[in-house]
Amino acid sequence: GTRDYSPKQMAIRERVFTAIINCFKRHGAEVIDTPVFELKETLTGKYGEDSKLIYDLKDQGGELLSLRYDLTVPFARYLAMNKITNIKRYHIAKVYRRDNPATTRGRYREFYQCDFDIAGQFDPMIPDAECLKIVHEILSDLQLGDFLIKVNDRRILDGMFAVCGVPDSKFRTICSSVDKLDKVPWEEVKNEMVGEKGLSPEAADRIGEYVQLHGGLDLIEQLLQDPKLSQNKLAKEGLGDMKLLFEYLTLFGITGKISFDLSLARGLDYYTGVIYEAVLLQQQNDHVEDPVSVGSVAGGGRYDGLVGMFDPKGRKVPCVGVSIGIERIFSILEQRVEASEEKIRTTETQVLVASAQKKLLEERLRLISELWDAGIKAEILYKKNPKLLNQLQYCEETGIPLVAIVGEQELKDGVVKLRDVATREEVNIRRENLIEEIRMRTSQL
């Protein structure tokens, strides 16, 4: 359920992280870090039915600790502990879930989350719209194929449950049934609601009608006119904010990939307002023979009550955020790299310092030391007398573009023979000009 990352996987991973971090920085986010474990009590009661998936540490004396389950709860704890009422931060780190891993679909027990959150008391839906813009930018940037961002609001869901006749006490459990609609058909979900959870079939059917709906501003307007829903205070608030959100998303020019979807529920307890989830659609990429069936690659929402749960006086800090689930993104990109036979370099070495004859280790060490001190990325083979052929082969295998060859004649002439690995061209360069020449030749790499 866990995995090592090989140098090649790390190279792909770095590309993805770079795209995501660039986006977070483009939106002015600071970065924080928190410990991998939290007090067990910090995590208790935050994740609903998923709490059973939390990893605990052994009681070896001292506090009871658990591995973090996500980055949101530690963030809320951090805000409360440091009395921060206003921050825009990102956090990229591993989280832990005792799940049944489906490693083929990129699901592991240890996996990365990339979170961006905005905390603070602001005018409605402006930060929320920015979170969706961020998801849109990242998924476009990574060129993962077509995607859709589903949006809903907990208040609309709760209002819908109320007008459908779900008792208050059943809101959360019916909500987790609805959450399964992206994986199982309505009939099964209905059976669960009625059979396991004791909802009346009529109430279930009424829910069934609503959760089929998805659309844009038109659907929002329609529901604002809905005779039952429009009478519910919560639903009305939620629909009003949803309308505002879509207005902002229109200004951002991204409504084409956004769908207001009444079947989106999201399992976590702490959401209080808008919620969203991005899914990749069927891969269009012809290179990939077996398109991976990937589900959600990002999700998030508004959680205005969570920070208050950690504050001794219950002072609330409204928050909205998004989490990019990059393991699935890795899986897709890894598979794409395999299929395309693209050669991925795992080092950035610019030049190999080589020798053409024996007994030149000292000269190689002297030269490479000069290069390192000048900031050139350089390697040597760790042999006293390596064969020139082996040295050239090493460059071919690892993608090093240049070889600086020292030999007896070159030493006498005060030059180094610089070889271009791709073209096999060799030129003698005066020793004092070597660093400049290497810099020039590798500057476009």
Add this chain to the structure above:
Amino acid sequence: GTRDYSPKQMAIRERVFTAIINCFKRHGAEVIDTPVFELKETLTGKYGEDSKLIYDLKDQGGELLSLRYDLTVPFARYLAMNKITNIKRYHIAKVYRRDNPATTRGRYREFYQCDFDIAGQFDPMIPDAECLKIVHEILSDLQLGDFLIKVNDRRILDGMFAVCGVPDSKFRTICSSVDKLDKVPWEEVKNEMVGEKGLSPEAADRIGEYVQLHGGLDLIEQLLQDPKLSQNKLAKEGLGDMKLLFEYLTLFGITGKISFDLSLARGLDYYTGVIYEAVLLQQQNDHVEDPVSVGSVAGGGRYDGLVGMFDPKGRKVPCVGVSIGIERIFSILEQRVEASEEKIRTTETQVLVASAQKKLLEERLRLISELWDAGIKAEILYKKNPKLLNQLQYCEETGIPLVAIVGEQELKDGVVKLRDVATREEVNIRRENLIEEIRMRTSQL
């Protein structure tokens, strides 16, 4: 015993990481990653007396797991598991120790290690010398003040114990007593050897004479002539390699900061050859009123047997590596930043999109969306009608250098007013030239 990192601390941390990663990449290293926990049995018997500091996970069904104690043992497990006999890699990640934290000296229960290792069968001391060159480059680069890298060899220590009359069975435990010499005086260490560990006082005194010695090539030559030590096979091998090492370090031009020191022992069980440790010397920096007493900031050595312990057939892969202990480095740099009142930016935002009048939120959103899509790092205040003064203050506080102001007149004229926060100069820029202008003005940042 653990800590959160605030945005300001993260900014300092990023600087340190960048310097270290640049150095590792300059030396042609690939990067790998391993899970935060390992099978408990993987860690068993690798850390000598320190094994009691390992964090275990609670047995919730499934395998027994422990949090990693260092990055070296997971690396060796990774090599054996993937049958890799040849790699140069770095790994930067957190490790966990149930220690009594001395947080003032930068010691925590969760802390980062930055490891660089070279695995493979190579000619003697070439990779070992490169590891020391790396420590030298990093500590010089970070400008932490004066430092010293102490070097010794497990074989010289074991040979010394043998000629001093220490029984074979006591080598490891006497070795951990010697390891304490950097913290407690010789008399105390001798008492421990004789009183607790049952060594004869004469043997202890003979050790006492050796462990006082430190120097360079001269000392190596002297010990190679030492009538007792030179008769011991292990010591002779170790001294021979030490001589070779110093020859290579001379070619690298770094012997000035390297000391062959017979009192250096290092606690971990797995070392088999050269060992080293870098210490910062008394701070020369006048800005710091209370110089932190810092000990070791880097350490490592050769461990030729560790990979074989994880291979079913015991196949060995010789390894040598170094670990940079950056928490202490952070402590020093943090303290230096505090003392110097240097203002550290925690974001990279280039421009704030602001408005001079009310009712311009839509225009701000439209403009910032254009900037984001062009890759400009931009922020807005999340208010419908923020005051211009508040917007300018936000720039002052967070160090944003430019403000793009939209107002009714500017909209009519098709321009944006670009304000330089530092000089307060304002110029109208045609909307279609704005992105280019912002890029130009912030390119040197």
